[in-house]
Each structure stands twice: as structure tokens, then as C-alpha cells.
Amino acid sequence: MSGDxxxxxxxxxxxxxxxxxxxxxxxxxxxxxxxxxxxxxxGRSWFMANRVSALAEATIEGRAVSTDEALDxxxxxxxxxxxxxxxxxxxxxxxxxxxxxxxADHLGALIDLTHADAALPQLQAFQRVGRVTAxxxxxxxxxxxxxxxxxxxVRTHPRHLERYSADSTGRFLNQGRVLLAxxxxxxxxxxxxxxxxxxxAGQSYELLKTLKGLARGKDMDADEPTRSWAEHLKAARYGxxxxxxxxxxxxxxxxxxxxxxxxxxxxRFAALPLGGPGNSVGAEAVLAWQxxxxxxxxxxxxxxxxxxxxxxxxxxxxxxxxxxxxxxxKIGPLPIDVPSIVVAPDVPPEATVGLVSGTLGIDEGGTVAxxxxxxxxxxxxxxxxxxxxxxxxxxxxxxxxGERTTP
Amino acid sequence: MTAHLKIxxxxxxxxxxGVDEVRDLWVADGRIVAPPxxxxxxxxxxxxxxxxxxxxxxxxxxxxxxxxxxxxRRMRPEEARKGTVDRRDGLRSGTLGGVPSSFATxxxxxxxxxxTALDAAVPPLGARQVHHEFGDTPILDKAFLVLLGNNHYAxxxxxxxxxxxxxxxxxxxxxxxxxxxxxxxxxxxxxxxKEGRGNVADLDDPVEGFSVTPRQILMAIARTVDxxxxxxxxxxxxxxxxxxxxxxxxxxxxxxxxxxxxxxxHIQFHSYGxxxxxxxxxxxxxxxxxxxxxxxxxxxxxxxxxxxxxxxxLTADGPVGQYLARLNGRKWYSHDVERxxxxxxxxxxxxxxxxxxxxxxxxxxEWFLRVDDPWRIALSTDHPNGGSFLAYPELIALLMDPGHxxxxxxxxxxxxxxxxxxxxxxxxxxxxxxxxxTRAGPARMMGLKAKGHLGVGADxxxxxxxxxxxxxxxxxLPRYVFQRGRPVVEEGELRxxxxxxxLHVERERDPGETESIVAWFEASASTRxxxxxxxxxxxxGRTIVDE
Numbered sequence: 027m028s029g030d031x032x033x034x035x036x037x038x039x040x041x042x043x044x045x046x047x048x049x050x051x052x053x054x055x056x057x058x059x060x061x062x063x064x065x066x067x068x069g070r071s072w073f074m075a076n077r078v079s080a081l082a083e084a085t086i087e088g089r090a091v092s093t094d095e096a097l098d099x100x101x102x103x104x105x106x107x108x109x110x111x112x113x114x115x116x117x118x119x120x121x122x123x124x125x126x127x128x129x130a131d132h133l134g135a136l137i138d139l140t141h142a143d144a145a146l147p148q149l150q151a152f153q154r155v156g157r158v159t160a161x162x163x164x165x166x167x168x169x170x171x172x173x174x175x176x177x178x179x180v181r182t183h184p185r186h187l188e189r190y191s192a193d194s195t196g197r198f199l200n201q202g203r204v205l206l207a208x209x210x211x212x213x214x215x216x217x218x219x220x221x222x223x224x225x226x227a228g229q230s231y232e233l234l235k236t237l238k239g240l241a242r243g244k245d246m247d248a249d250e251p252t253r254s255w256a257e258h259l260k261a262a263r264y265g266x267x268x269x270x271x272x273x274x275x276x277x278x279x280x281x282x283x284x285x286x287x288x289x290x291x292x293x294r295f296a297a298l299p300l301g302g303p304g305n306s307v308g309a310e311a312v313l314a315w316q317x318x319x320x321x322x323x324x325x326x327x328x329x330x331x332x333x334x335x336x337x338x339x340x341x342x343x344x345x346x347x348x349x350x351x352x353x354x355x356k357i358g359p360l361p362i363d364v365p366s367i368v369v370a371p372d373v374p375p376e377a378t379v380g381l382v383s384g385t386l387g388i389d390e391g392g393t394v395a396x397x398x399x400x401x402x403x404x405x406x407x408x409x410x411x412x413x414x415x416x417x418x419x420x421x422x423x424x425x426x427x428g429e430r431t432t433p
Numbered sequence: 434m435t436a437h438l439k440i441x442x443x444x445x446x447x448x449x450x451g452v453d454e455v456r457d458l459w460v461a462d463g464r465i466v467a468p469p470x471x472x473x474x475x476x477x478x479x480x481x482x483x484x485x486x487x488x489x490x491x492x493x494x495x496x497x498x499x500x501x502x503x504x505x506r507r508m509r510p511e512e513a514r515k516g517t518v519d520r521r522d523g524l525r526s527g528t529l530g531g532v533p534s535s536f537a538t539x540x541x542x543x544x545x546x547x548x549t550a551l552d553a554a555v556p557p558l559g560a561r562q563v564h565h566e567f568g569d570t571p572i573l574d575k576a577f578l579v580l581l582g583n584n585h586y587a588x589x590x591x592x593x594x595x596x597x598x599x600x601x602x603x604x605x606x607x608x609x610x611x612x613x614x615x616x617x618x619x620x621x622x623x624x625x626x627k628e629g630r631g632n633v634a635d636l637d638d639p640v641e642g643f644s645v646t647p648r649q650i651l652m653a654i655a656r657t658v659d660x661x662x663x664x665x666x667x668x669x670x671x672x673x674x675x676x677x678x679x680x681x682x683x684x685x686x687x688x689x690x691x692x693x694x695x696x697x698x699h700i701q702f703h704s705y706g707x708x709x710x711x712x713x714x715x716x717x718x719x720x721x722x723x724x725x726x727x728x729x730x731x732x733x734x735x736x737x738x739x740x741x742x743x744x745x746x747l748t749a750d751g752p753v754g755q756y757l758a759r760l761n762g763r764k765w766y767s768h769d770v771e772r773x774x775x776x777x778x779x780x781x782x783x784x785x786x787x788x789x790x791x792x793x794x795x796x797x798x799e800w801f802l803r804v805d806d807p808w809r810i811a812l813s814t815d816h817p818n819g820g821s822f823l824a825y826p827e828l829i830a831l832l833m834d835p836g837h838x839x840x841x842x843x844x845x846x847x848x849x850x851x852x853x854x855x856x857x858x859x860x861x862x863x864x865x866x867x868x869x870x871t872r873a874g875p876a877r878m879m880g881l882k883a884k885g886h887l888g889v890g891a892d893x894x895x896x897x898x899x900x901x902x903x904x905x906x907x908x909x910l911p912r913y914v915f916q917r918g919r920p921v922v923e924e925g926e927l928r929x930x931x932x933x934x935x936l937h938v939e940r941e942r943d944p945g946e947t948e949s950i951v952a953w954f955e956a957s958a959s960t961r962x963x964x965x966x967x968x969x970x971x972x973x974g975r976t977i978v979d980e
Contacts, residue, residue, distance in 0.1 A: 037961045048964045120565055131526050153508055156764035156778070161558065163771025163959035168628065190959060197585075197957065198628060198642065263629045287765060290755065294629045296769060314506040315498070315535045315566050318513030318528030329517030329526040330534070332510060393565060393971070399500050399768060401561040402964050403971065 032060075038405045039394070040065055041117070041387045042072030043183045044301020045190075046396040052407040059388075059407055066184035072303075073407070077371070077389065083412055085373060085380035093413075093421075100352075100367045100379045101425045107350035109326070110135040113339050114355035114370075117304035118415055119392025119404070123312040125419035126354055127323075132427055134325045136348070137313070138339035140355065141306045142321040144272040146334055148299070149320065151279030158287050160266065160296035161398045162189075167196030168294075171262035173206040175282065176230065177270040177300055180214035186300070191268065192218070198264070206258055208233070223255040230274060234281035241288055265295040271302060301397025304355075305386065308395035353377075354415055355386075369418045383415040390414040435461045436476035437469065438918055443481030443897060447488065448865045449873040449886035458486060460893040463917035467889050479913060481897050487868050488885050489548030489894030489914065493875035494668075494698050494735040495816040497538050497552050498566035499577070500559040501747045501776045504766050505532045505817075508778060509745060524930055531744040531817040535569040539930065543572045543921050545825055546896030546911040548933075549876070549884055552577040553616055553668060553698060553815075554749045556770040557584075558960075560610035561967050567935050568973035572916055574892075576879075576936040576978075578668050579610050580749050580774045582617030582650055583624040586953050588643040591653040597943065600657050604942035605950060607663075609966040611937040613879075613978065614665035615658050616698075618749040619672055620650035623775045626752040633672060636685055647672055648689055655693040661940050664880025664978055666694035666731075671703050674753050678708020680718035687725045690732060696878055697726075699737020699815040701797035706852075715789060716852035719799035726804065733878045734804075735811035738797035738828055740820030741785045747818065751775025772957055783820070788846040793819075795842065795853040801832055802858040807869040811878060826908035829871070832862040833904045867908075881936070881978070893918035934974035 033054040040047045040062075052073060053061035062073035082090030086099055104110055112130040115123050116139055130137035139145075165172065172191045179186040187193055192205055207219035210230075216222040225233050239246040240256035248256070259265065267286055269279075282297065289295035301307065310320040317323045319332035322339070335341050342348050343361050351366045357374075360366050365378040373380030384390035389408040395401050413421070438460040445456045459466045459475075496502050506513065512530030518537045520526035527537030542550060555563050555577045567575050581587055581603065590599040603615065621640035622633040630641060636648040655667040671686050673679035683703040697703070704722050707715040726732060746757055751767055754777010758765035766778040783790040797819070804810040812829070816822040831838045842855055850856050862870075876885020883892045895915040901907040914922035919931055954962035969975060 037963045039964065048961050124565070124569060128525065131520055134520075149507075152766075153510060154764065156508055156758075156766040158765065158767040160769035161771045161959060163957065164627070164769045166959055167771060167957050264627075287758075290767075294627065294769075296767075310507070311503055311562065312565075312569075314503050316525070316527070316569055318506055318530070318532075318534045318537075319510055320507045325520070325526060328519045330513070330528055331517075332513075393561065395562070398959075399562075400558055400960060401565075402960065403561065403968060 035405050035407045038407060039387060039402050040069040040072060041303055041305070041394065042068040043303050044299070044397050045183050045186050046394065046402060047185055047189065048402055054407050057408055068184060073388070077385070077408070077411070081373065081382050083382050085377070087378060088375040096379050096381060097421055097425060100381065100422060103350045103365050103367060103378065104133055104352060105426060107133070109348050110350045110352065111339055111342065111348040112137040112352045112354065114140050114353045114357055115309040116140040116306040117355040117386050118309060119305060119386055119390070119394060120308045120312055121392045122354065122416040122419055123309045124316070125416065125423055127313060127316045129419065129423050129426065131325050134328065136324045136326065136337065136339065136342055138322045139306060139309050141302065142334065142338060143340050145306070145321070147274060147276040148271065148279040150276035151283055155280050155283050155287065157283045157297055158290055158295065159298055159398070161400055162298070162396070164296065165266040165298065166190050166194040168198045168264040169266040170199060170201065170203045171206065171258065171265040172203055173208070173259070173265065173267040174215050174219065175267055175269045176209050176273055177268060178213040178215045179268065179300060180218060183300055191266065204258060206255065221255055221258050223251060231278050231281055234278070234285050238281070238285045238288055241285065259289060262293050262295065265289060265293065267295065267297045268300050269297065270300050299397045305394040307397050308393065308401070311395055354419070369415050381418045382412050383418055384410045384412055386415070392416060437461045437473055438477050438479070439475040440479045440481050440486060440895065440897065443484045443486035445486045445887060446864050446868045447887040448869045449877070450888045452887070453865050458887060458895065460895070460915070460918045464893050465887055465889055465891045479897070483900070484912060485864060485898045485900055487546070487896050487898070488872045488887050488891070489896050489916070490546050491549040491872045491875040491879065491881070491885050492547055492813065492822065493551050493696070493811045493878050494553045494737070494813045495550055495822060496554065496747060496818070497550055497816070498535065498570060499552065499555050499563040500768065501778055502532055503562070503566070504768065505745045505747050505778050506534070508764060508766050509780065512745065524927065531821055535566055536571065536930070539570045539572045540927050541823060543914055543916070544927060545822070545909065546898070546914050548572070548894035548914070548916050549574045549881070551613065551879060554578060554580055554618060555612070556580050556749065556774045556776070557606060557610050558770055558773060560612065561971060564611065564935065564967055564971050564973065571930040571932050572921055573933040574936060575933055576613035578614045578616035579606055579612035580618060581606070581615050581654055582620035583774050585772045585957070586950065587654070588624070588640070588645055588650065591649055592643055592645045596653070596657070598946055599653060600660055601942040601946035602950065603657050604661060604940040605946065607937070608939055611935065611967050611972050611975070613937050614663050614668060615654060616668045616670070617651055617654055618670040618774065619674065619752070620647040621645060622647065622672060623749065623751050627769050627775055632752040636672065636682065636689060651686070652689065655690060655695050659694055663938060665878065666696050668696045668698055670698045670750060674702050674750055675756070676708065677705050677715045678711060679703050679705050680722060683722055684725055687722070687729055687732065690729060692731065694731045697732060697734040699813065699818065700734040700800055701737045701739065701793065701819070704796050704800070713852065715792060717792065717796045717799055717854065719796055719803055720854065723800070723803040727806070733809045733811070734800070735813035736797050736800045737813055737815035737819045739783050739790065739793040740814055740824040740828065741783050741790070741794065742820060743780070743782045744817045744820055745778060746781045747778040749774045749776055751777050753777055754779055757781060771959060785845055788848040791845040791849045792852055795849050795855040798831060798838065799853060799855055799858065802860045807866045808874045808877065810870060811875045812870040826905045829867055829908045830904040833867065835859050835861050932974050934976040935972050936976050936978050939977050
């Protein structure tokens, strides 16, 4: 609305990619974000995306209904369900996820995260060998060698290099840093790297094994570029290797984590995920502390059980073993023939019940976690037009659990 | 009218008030009150005749929330699959193993009669996560110690001898993270290791890049904590944890702290003979350490008892994580936290057939038995490092029942008897002494005036045990547990799980220091200063502890 004073929010946090830049100055005119200073192109689009404002607050089968009516229907669906599924949560706040897990526990539901399938290989590798890692500030201050493994942050995480991994300076970096890249093709990032190791698609696992052998001083069958690149790894005093999600199977990630672990003999080395948009790391953390498992938790037996992919949402949906779905957050296509309750800023018309929320970080606050384990409290720039996802979950829980809402 | 609860006819064991006799206990508004002068009909009477009534348990050193605990949960689903807590009306489900899920942790602590727990080591950057996790850890009153011994800002102030600035920084850090006190872990050693120069081995080794020594760090922080009049003294995890021959550094540390307050964490792990230039590879040095410890009246310690079985080692001492992973070859999580600390998580199995592990077990028990003033030693397993808190009843049984202890010792490898003096210690802990090392003492060490006793005005955290010749059973299954007057356990069963409080301190500071802290963030952090501090609304049951 014209006439409202311009509102400026400093140090706002961007959830547009895994960087979670927290230095954005957002300008708001009325209920529109007009500027996001210091944000990259991805961040500007994320902050300045128009809010969907025409939607009703609550819907049943696409019709606008009262909040009460929608909640009643949702409660009936959830409490009558024999095999409910709570799904999504990758762009929900920690506070919302805490409520969602509590509700799933009460309902005896299955709960899983949108990104869980893509992240499963690296989770399984972590559960086999562990991981040596660091927070991004350590990379900023200490890493004299930075490795980008089959990833292109220049394109996908535009401020990563400026803020953390390439241009930043630190008190321990007297002689600058060496940038290494390994990929199957040239990218914007490999072009920037001082030493680019190009390899054939499908050979990443073998290459990691070769590098591991070379790092340990073994006599390996390797070509000269590989040998010389391995020497750069070994020359590090403090190395940081960045990797993306969904790149390979668990054997690949296991080889990657094992290489970095071995590189800690004689120097320091850390493996860090680049991370994705939203709050999937925070959601996994909540599931882990409330249930002991980070993804794919089945409460049907009255206690948490998790054996992904057996207990993954995808598997259960494919087998038709789900009779109601509660989606929290942005979703893909809805499964056919299963009634759904959708808590999201943008509810598809085919949803049985739609509970329209705000967008996390834009007009909905809360807590999120960065991929390196740094937790931040959001500074939403816009006032909420709708109940937040957290409030919807609290209303659902309140009606289902009565007085005993936890937390 | 106030509703009264009367706990009738129980044997009160309240060593802080010198009480060890049959006496009624009155509770109103969540606190212990004097018996009413005029006749009052209590809302509820608990018949405790024949039972033992103690204050709720207080754990002065455990790890129950935060980044490293949750990393252990993520990395070790095989542990969570060992046992479950089933959902019940009004209560949450959960999983067990060495690092139980958050609700299960609270339920099981309460189930043992514990009502207060201090998480011993949280990186400042991990504080926000801890507070959210605390919000899902009900019943218990909780607090945490913030890590400081490798903090760059602190090390710079110590190098330059800027004591007032250091004090302002510590006061700021406590406030920003809503911490209860200060933990020092391997001062300077973690920083040196993170920089790729290896660990420190001696109090006077240099920490390059900062031109300070471990001795300077721990003395400066001990002094600062005293100057700030924090309720809990500096909580110290010293150098060389777990290494043969580390007792020399420990002895030197005890002497260095002369006259200062300090709490020595998991002292068992720092009491080993052997190593360089010694006749034996590894033996107990508890005797000489206890002699010096008793001379230093301002020091307290918790034991960090090793219990046999599978557990997870997790520590802010990054180099210890690497040492363990190299030793046992198992999976290893390590997380360097910018400007502050490290973190290592490694599975470990303490086996009674392994003489080193068995000797660690004996060394812990020696500490309990050789320190003749129970007020200065607290029961802990450094949960989950030495073993789970779920093993506390077994540990109490080992202390109260010398026969059980000697039977266990007899089954261990010969070297254990040759290299520790445990067989010659016939002492049996009394009920009162057990009450001291499990509640009265830890509460006093933490400076919590309303905890650990049953005097008028104390929090009505009360545990009622049914006496049993089998001490393990007695302490594993309290009849009743009250949290601030609310019955959470009745007839051995968990009834409800009210929210607990989060205890923290606030201290005055020079606001002029903030500008320099902001500049430090801009020069080295991966977040903005303004996004660092934890907000009031993020802290569950926020309670400021006054002096």
C-alpha cells in the first residue's frame, strides 16, 4: 500500500540455497519486498517472489471454507486414518517440525522428509564411516586448500566463494589458498580453480580409491594429472572438500568420506556438504533428537522405527500403504487416490484439505540450520497474512491431542 | 488455600541439612515448607513409612543435548534400535541405546529419581540447538556450560593480559548463549590440533598463533569465573585425556590451581600412570592424585566412571576423537567449530576382558573410595562417555556393597589387581554418602541453593526409594519422584512429563566491549554478530539463577 513507510530489515537470512547468507538488507514497501541488498541472483528471486495473495485461508477440495471447517475435516481424516503419513518439512522451521513429529508420534504415523531419498546415500555412508567436517567459518579462517568435488557453487551457490571458500581471508591464511576442482566436465567453478582434475563420468568411485591410495603413499596405478592433483591434496595444511547431495550411491560417499578421514594423517582436512535451500538439516536434527533417527520414522508400532528405504515415504506410497497424507511445506505432485491435507503457502486444488500458510523466512519466522550445523533465527521481512505453518500444526495438534500439546 | 502434600513417616536422608531420621516432609507451591503450625488437611498424603526419602538427583556432568549428542544419534541408528520407549497417554515414544532420544532421556533420568542435569560442554554456536533440544527434554531442570578454553577472542585477551576485557567477553558470551557456566576443554590443545600442529602435552607447551600456554588459559579463566561470581566454578577437562602417564599433567594442574575454585571433570580419565620413561605401560595413580586433591580445598571433581558395555565417546576434545578413532578403527565424526572448539564422536566398547578397560573401571572406583570427603566428589559416568546414566544404579551398588565390588573385581584380568589398589579398599558407602554424591554434593558444586536438599524453601524435587538389599534394584526403581511438588513417577511408573526449566546466569559487563566483539565477528565468523545471540523465546522455561 502506498503511503506506508519503507521498512528495512538488516541481517536477514536467505533460504534460497545452502549458503544461508545472513547479511541481507531487505527493503519492504507495504507488503512487497522491493530490494534485497547483497543477495545474489538466486537470493533476490527468493526474497522478491510475489506472495500468492488471492488464495483463501482454508480450502476443502478447492473450495474456500472456514478455518474451523477445514480443521475439523483434517482432524477427522487424520484420526480415522489407519496408515497416515506426515511428509515434507524440508522448508519448515525447527519449531514446526517439532510439532509435526509430536503429531506423527501421537497418530502412529509414518514421517519422512521431502529430500530424504536424495540424501539417503550420504546418510548411509555417514552411518558406516562417520565424517570429518567443520563449520564454514573454519574454512573461511583456516582452509589453505579448498576442493570442489563434482559441484559448481559459482552457479548453484553464488556467494559461497565470496563468503566462505575462496575470497575470504583469515588470521591463519598467510599465503592465500589453493582451489582444486574435480569434475567430469568444465564448469564455471572448475574454470576458477587453480588445478582442475577432469575424469570420465562413472569413474568417480575408482578415482576416490586411487586418491586415497596416493594420499597414504601407496604405489597406485594412476596417470600423471591424478598424481599431481593428489600432491596438491597432500600439500594442504587445512583442507576443505565440498560435495553436493544426490551425486552417487552410498559407496561413493563412503569413499569420499574415507579419503578425507585418511587425509587427516599429517594434516587437517574436512568434508562439507554444499547444502540446499530451506531447512532440511534442521528437520533431520529434530527427527534425530525426538526419535533417534534422522529420516523415515514409522511410529505405527507405538515407538520409532526406521529402516530406510523400507520405511521411506516413497516406498510406502508406491505400495499403496498410506491412506492419508499430511504435507507440510512446498510439495511436488500429490499422490492419486489418497486424501491429503496440505499445509503450505501454495495449496494445489486437488488437496482434500488446504491450510494456507506463509513462506518460511519471508513472512514466517522460526529457527533453521545451515548444512554445517550453524543454527539461525530467521528475520521475516513481511507481516504474516495467514496462520504460519507452526500455527496450523499447533491448531491441528490442539484439536487432536487436547490439552496435552507437546511441546 | 494452598494445597499441601505430606510425605509421611519416611526416612529422610538430607545430608545438606544434617538430617538422617524418620520425619514428615511438607510440600506446597512446588517447594518444601515447614510443617503447618495450625492443623492442615493435606490435599495428598504419601505413606512413606519404611521408605527412604531423598532430594531429587542432580547430575553435574553429562551430555544430553546439542550438536555432538545429536551427531551420535544420526551416526548410530544401531544404538537407537537396541530399545524403545513406547508411546503412552500423554507421553512421547522414543529410543534408547547409549544416547537415548530427548524425551526418553528425560523420562529415564526422572525414572531413576534425577530431576536436574548439567550438560557439560556446548560450543557457543551450538547453544541455539541445545535450547530447542532442551525444549523437548521435559521434567528435568537443565543447564549447560559454554566452551571457552580454545576461544580465539578469549585467547587473544589472555595473551595481552586484558583481564577486564576478558571478563566482559565471558559475561557477554554467557548472556548471548543463555549458559549457566564455563567449561574449559583441553585448553589450547584443541586449537593447536585444529591448526594442524598436533595436540599440546604439557601445561607450558606453546599454542602458536596465540602465544599463550594451557597454564595461562586455565588460570585466567578460573580467575575470571571467580571474578564474575558464577555459581559454578570453572569446569575443567584437562590435558591428555585418556593417555597413559597423564597423571603427571593432572598433578601439575591440581597444583597450578592452588587457591582457586575449579571442578575437575571425569577425573578418572586423567589418572593414568605409565607412558614415557615408566616401568609399566599403564596403571592407577589415584593415590598420589587424591593426596594433592585433598590438599586443594577449593577443588571438586566428578569421576566419569567407566561401565562395561557398548557406548559412544563424544567430546569437544577433537584430538581425543582422532586418537580413539585411530586406536579402534571405528567410525569417526569430527566437527571443528569456528573460533571456538572441536568435537569428536567415536563408538567404543568397554570390555571386562580387556585389561586396560578393566583398569579404567578400577581407577574410577578408586576415586570414589579414596576421597574420604564425599562433598568433593560427584557420581558421574560422563554420560555417555564412560557409560550411560542408566548404569548409575549399578554404580551405586558397587559403592555400597564391597562384596559385589570384590566379586566383580575377581573376574577381571590379573593385571587389574596388580596395577590398582582397589582390592585393598573395603569402604562401603552409606545411604547418606550416596545422597551426597548423587544430589547434595552436585547441587552445592553447581551453586544451586534450592537443589539437592529438603530444607524449607528448597525446590520440592523429591525421590522416594523402597529399601532393598539389592541396591541396584533400590536405585533403579524409585517408588515416587516429585518435580517441584508434582508427582512424575508414582509406584514406579512415569505418570506425566511437565516441562522443566532452563537455568542460566546473567552478569553485568562493560558494554564498550561489544564494538570489539562485533569487529571480531566481521573478521572471522560465518554469521553476523546480530544473528548470534539466543532470544528469550527460544529458551524453554527460562530461569535466571541469582547469586
